[in-house]
Amino acid sequence: MTSIFHAADANQLLADLPVAERDAFIATCETVQLTFGEVLYQPTQQVTHAYFPIDSFISQIAILVDSRLEVAMAGREGMLGISLVLGVEEAPLLALVQGEGQALRINAANFQRLLLSSPVLHQRLKRYLYVVMNQLANSAACIHFHRIEERLARWLLMTHDRAKTNTLQLTHEFLAMMLGVRRAGITLAAIALQTRGLIRYHRGEIIIIDRQGLIEASCKCYADDCALYSKMLIL
Template identity: 60%
Template structure:
């Protein structure tokens, strides 16, 4: 579903462009509403559009088989989906699935590649974002191996809360298990532990973050490390 481009733009990458580059970039964008569970590309699929989320967020999922899937990155209003195009490739190595419904700014791949060639500032900005995303991918691999499910769940809930811009999240145990690459029983125990500490409430797929500060303490250090890196690489000094 298409709609008019909203204002002001709330995607950090686009907001970081100069007024002239931003106006030129937005001229080739359209605002599109994405539904929960919508698949943008499958592994090996061609990337036809780039997506800059406004109030939705997208899971990037590595798939070994139908039953072996793991979320390796999450993209919200801080970033974009379509990174291989920055490297001159149009094939997606991951499954891109809408995890939180909402609106994105979408641009055809050909137009995006044209803007990359015309704007050195855009190319430099997205190279920095690509570095941050690569760091997130590698940290997820280490986090999955070394950290306990409860700490990983707390981190994942914080990441989701940041991108949903809400304390209330609709997430089933089945979905959480797939995102974290663990059995449903492991998610149940971890969620019960966080609820027992009064950090969250959970009922029939609805999770409410009750104590964000406490949830940050319960999360593994990967959450804080990711935020520090993002601010160091992508947030200019003096920015909010």
């Protein structure tokens, strides 16, 4: 298992913290293994822990009656449990592990107490909260205005960023659920991206062939999300 010191450096929100803040954080958290399909929170459930992914990533999913739609994603660039920064201990969304791997986990009460003596971390997390708010707003607009092919390209890029591999284990059924569209729409969009030589799809496996081409095929939302994160958090 990754050493806890290396783990703190691997998550971009924790990297380069002042030594005192970094040591205090490490002393109050643990490294855990997250498994694919694991549910970390249910909507309205009490948030008992905050998670800082190392090489895992987590989908945050809105549930409406019998429908599900991914509205945000957290990997090593972010965290899960950002509502704790506001003093809110209720989960707003379903949190589902999409990419298995390790994460740093910290008890909610310890996390909130730690923020009082960690001004740099606290400031970073407030900026990250702003990024997440924009990501949620952009997702709403993207779903309404952009074509499925553009949205699929964006989603694949977001997943690729966090998975750190060109090979993604994804079925059309899973993609349809994540994007909130019919399976037939995903099939047509995937065929279009494959025809353009951007991806290769076979039996639940999507391979990224041309990342730059995928960026060009994506809606502008992807570039806007990356630019905002850099502006707010890469200082």
